[in-house]
Amino acid sequence: MTAxxxxxxxxxxxxxxxVLGLELWLRTAGIVTDILAPPSQVIVALIGGLLNGTILAxxxxxxxxxxxxxLIGGSLGMLLGIVFAVVPVIDRAMEVTVEALRPIPxxxxxxxxxxxxxxxxxxEFAIVGKSCFFLMLILTRSAVRGVEPRLREVAxxxxxSRAATTWKxxxxxxxxxxxxxxxxxxSLSLVISITIEIAVNPQGLGYAIMTAQQALRPxxxxxxxxxxxxxxxxxxxxxxxxxxxxxxxxxxxEEAR
Amino acid sequence: xKSVMVFTWAGRAASFAVAACVIWIWQMVANSGAISxxxxxxxxxxxxxxQRGFASGVLLRQTFGTLQHMFxxxxxxxxxxxxxxxxxxxxxxARRAVTPLLEFLRPLPASAVIPLAIAxxxxxxxxxxxxxxxxxxxxxxLSTIHGFSSVEPRLYEVAxxxxxGRLExxRKIVLxxxxxxxxxxxxISVTSALILSVVCEMIAGLDGLGHYIMVSARLYRSPDLxxxxxxxxxxxxxxxxxxxxxxxxxxxxxxxxx
Amino acid sequence: MTEAPKFxxxxxxxxxxxxxxxxxxxxxIAAGDFVCIIGASGCGxxxxxxxxxxxxxxxxxxxxxDSHPMTAPRPDVAIVFQDYGKALLPWRTATGNISLAMEAxxxxxxxxxxxxxxxxxxxxxSGQGEKYPGEMxxxxxxxxxxxxxxxxxxxxxxxxxxxxxLDAMTRQGLQDEVLELVARSxxxxxxxxxxxxxxxxxxxxxxxLLPHPGRVGIDVPVRLSRPRDQLTTxxxxxxxxxxxxxxxxxxxxEA
Numbered sequence: 001m002t003a004x005x006x007x008x009x010x011x012x013x014x015x016x017x018x019v020l021g022l023e024l025w026l027r028t029a030g031i032v033t034d035i036l037a038p039p040s041q042v043i044v045a046l047i048g049g050l051l052n053g054t055i056l057a058x059x060x061x062x063x064x065x066x067x068x069x070x071l072i073g074g075s076l077g078m079l080l081g082i083v084f085a086v087v088p089v090i091d092r093a094m095e096v097t098v099e100a101l102r103p104i105p106x107x108x109x110x111x112x113x114x115x116x117x118x119x120x121x122x123x124e125f126a127i128v129g130k131s132c133f134f135l136m137l138i139l140t141r142s143a144v145r146g147v148e149p150r151l152r153e154v155a156x157x158x159x160x161s162r163a164a165t166t167w168k169x170x171x172x173x174x175x176x177x178x179x180x181x182x183x184x185x186x187s188l189s190l191v192i193s194i195t196i197e198i199a200v201n202p203q204g205l206g207y208a209i210m211t212a213q214q215a216l217r218p219x220x221x222x223x224x225x226x227x228x229x230x231x232x233x234x235x236x237x238x239x240x241x242x243x244x245x246x247x248x249x250x251x252x253x254e255e256a257r
Numbered sequence: 258x259k260s261v262m263v264f265t266w267a268g269r270a271a272s273f274a275v276a277a278c279v280i281w282i283w284q285m286v287a288n289s290g291a292i293s294x295x296x297x298x299x300x301x302x303x304x305x306x307x308q309r310g311f312a313s314g315v316l317l318r319q320t321f322g323t324l325q326h327m328f329x330x331x332x333x334x335x336x337x338x339x340x341x342x343x344x345x346x347x348x349x350x351a352r353r354a355v356t357p358l359l360e361f362l363r364p365l366p367a368s369a370v371i372p373l374a375i376a377x378x379x380x381x382x383x384x385x386x387x388x389x390x391x392x393x394x395x396x397x398x399l400s401t402i403h404g405f406s407s408v409e410p411r412l413y414e415v416a417x418x419x420x421x422g423r424l425e426x427x428r429k430i431v432l433x434x435x436x437x438x439x440x441x442x443x444x445i446s447v448t449s450a451l452i453l454s455v456v457c458e459m460i461a462g463l464d465g466l467g468h469y470i471m472v473s474a475r476l477y478r479s480p481d482l483x484x485x486x487x488x489x490x491x492x493x494x495x496x497x498x499x500x501x502x503x504x505x506x507x508x509x510x511x512x513x514x515x
Numbered sequence: 516m517t518e519a520p521k522f523x524x525x526x527x528x529x530x531x532x533x534x535x536x537x538x539x540x541x542x543x544i545a546a547g548d549f550v551c552i553i554g555a556s557g558c559g560x561x562x563x564x565x566x567x568x569x570x571x572x573x574x575x576x577x578x579x580x581d582s583h584p585m586t587a588p589r590p591d592v593a594i595v596f597q598d599y600g601k602a603l604l605p606w607r608t609a610t611g612n613i614s615l616a617m618e619a620x621x622x623x624x625x626x627x628x629x630x631x632x633x634x635x636x637x638x639x640x641s642g643q644g645e646k647y648p649g650e651m652x653x654x655x656x657x658x659x660x661x662x663x664x665x666x667x668x669x670x671x672x673x674x675x676x677x678x679x680x681l682d683a684m685t686r687q688g689l690q691d692e693v694l695e696l697v698a699r700s701x702x703x704x705x706x707x708x709x710x711x712x713x714x715x716x717x718x719x720x721x722x723x724l725l726p727h728p729g730r731v732g733i734d735v736p737v738r739l740s741r742p743r744d745q746l747t748t749x750x751x752x753x754x755x756x757x758x759x760x761x762x763x764x765x766x767x768x769e770a
Contacts, residue, residue: 008356010353011356014354014355014358015361093272094272096275096276097275103493105455107455108467108485108489111473112296114474115477116296190366191366195456198368198371199460206369210371225369225372228365229365232364232366233360412601414570414596418570418588418592419590420587420588433606509647510608
């Protein structure tokens with residue numbers, strides 16, 4: 001849990017105290033409420049949901065929505081980011097258009113997507129895609145631009161064509177930073193897809209947690225809350241692990257900003 | 258030098274020309290009727306709706322509502338992040354105690370807290386403030402902690418050698434040192450504050466552009482919908498511009514020299 | 516009876532984390548003396564300077580200033596750090612950085628302006644008061660740090676390899692400026708360096724430390740006339756003899 005790899009016992013105290021405190025408080029005060037549930041009941045609800053498959057089915061739908069959008073928007077964004085970085089004239093010409101569209105909050109397009117696609121995966125792909133597209137575009141562009149200038153000089157000295165330079169020098173050199181961009185886009189895709197489901201789209205984890213709240217099932221609602229946290233944590237940890245295994249510490253420099 | 262200047266101006270002009278072209282194509286497509294005007298109104302109709310909305314005061318009120326939600330949630334999170342972040346950042350033991358909890362909360366999609374907030378506070382403005390504050394707190398807190406924990410050790414020695422007291426050291430050395438990280442966190446959070454405002458307004462029907470565009474879509478009033486979306490884009494652009502400008506102003510020393 | 520020394524290390528020993536860094540360091544420094552400390556890397560010369568500054572406390576023994584033990588940093592002892600880039604506040608201008616020392620010393624705001632201008636001129640930075648450290652060269656930044664230290668009106672100036680990171684020309688210029696400043700004010704100086712020639716050129720006395728643990732190995736007076744000159748002093752037979760002696764000492768300490 002810590003950077004040193006040792007288990008951080010001190011860090012376990014706070015979460016455990018929160019959980020135990022909530023449990024004891026609700027049990028001893030005998031509070032029965034439709035907004036909070038003791039952690040023991042939350043665990044029961046979580047296990048129940050996992051066993052009967054509803055949680056996993058919802059997770060699958062959410063991840064499909066997230067990764068579908070990531071695949072469509074992210075790959076388009078990466079492609080265009082490379083083009084923008086390699087051909088500065090295009091980048092310059094598109095600047096105003098990109099800067100005008102980028103700040104539109106992705107969820108503002110929800111009603112538009114709702115009118116065009118109706119409920120279902122379509123709207124999720126579109127909106128997750130919009131978010132991932134611009135994120136990948138910007139990060140890819142700066143990743144490719146950030147390639148050590150000396151390498152570009154090497155390519156010129158070797159008289160490589162622009163295509164060969166891009167393919168053989170620039171892309172491999174920017175690969176670690178491209179993976180960081182992908183990792184950030186993947187985290188974002190999960191956040192956006194759950195947001196869409198909470199707001200309008202009747203499917204997946206977001207809809208399930210909303211339904212649990214409306215059905216006055218605080219145990220189930222909190223179970224979904226914990227589960228969503230775990231899914232986010234696992235996705236993040238998995239991608240970080242992949243990044244470390246693939247690129248070592250080289251890629252971590254990008255994270256500061 | 259001169260050729261660079263020419264290129265910059267020509268580039269800027271070309272860039273605006275391309276944007277104008279995109280709007281023109283949008284107009285042409287809308288005029289042709291290939292896509293039903295129910296889904297795609299022309300820029301002329303969207304613009305007219307924008308003007309109408311401001312003339313009647315409706316859009317002004319909705320814009321104000323969204324800005325209010327954004328600002329209050331963001332403000333609460335900023336204050337909390339600075340107060341907690343400074344305490345956690347300056348004491349390694351405190352840092353070790355809270356890091357695992359923060360690591361769990363950071364990747365948690367902020368909108369997942371909406372149902373909890375509704376359960377506690379109902380469909381109110383307080384709910385929106387809570388959700389926005391919750392969602393923007395973690396990035397700001399982590400960034401602030403980083404700022405306070407990475408003060409150059411040599412500066413602490415300078416403070417001791419000059420006999421500067423504890424409070425003065427915090428005010429004159431630690432706080433300015435951490436400022437770049439604090440401001441970076443605040444800048445990043447503005448974007449999430451806007452997204453969460455829109456979502457809360459949609460779900461809870463609170464006064465604001467999020468609610469306005471949702472209702473416009475339900476009633477198939479697409480010019481109003483597009484006007485709202487354009488306005489939200491403007492808010493997104495201007496809010497990060499304002500924060501970036503404030504940041505550059507406060508961190509002038511970073512941008513001068515090498 | 517001679518008068519009490521300005522500064523004294525009296526059997527000072529420092530252990531950090533169970534490891535003895537400095538052992539039984541003893542020497543006196545007379546007021547107005549310029550003493551250089553040399554030694555192979557890892558001999559604890561920088562640590563000795565932090566003891567002198569009151570930033571560390573000796574485990575046993577004492578460090579005394581005017582016969583009083585140094586138990587904490589004192590306003591009349593100023594320290595110039597080697598890494599000027601880290602020791603200056605990047606968000607304050609040159610004026611603001613010098614002002615920091617005056618704020619700490621409780622100098623009223625009204626009196627600061629003139630004194631700052633005076634100090635800037637003294638270190639050759641007149642007219643640069645509104646620049647940020649980031650806009651200055653390494654040499655200028657180190658001048659600024661020296662100005663901040665002079666703002667404390669120190670009776671003892673501690674310098675930790677202050678010119679180690681500068682190029683040769685800048686270094687020689689600053690050496691002469693420091694000698695001139697010190698000659699005018701009569702400040703006592705302890706100057707840590709790994710450059711033997713620099714130590715001989717600047718000092719009235721050179722103390723050499725032996726490593727593991729750090730202890731005094733050699734203490735030689737420098738009998739070279741002042742003012743010193745970058746060309747003639749360095750060609751003086753006495754200079755060359757001292758250089759040989761100290762070179763052999765360092766070689767011997769590493770063996």
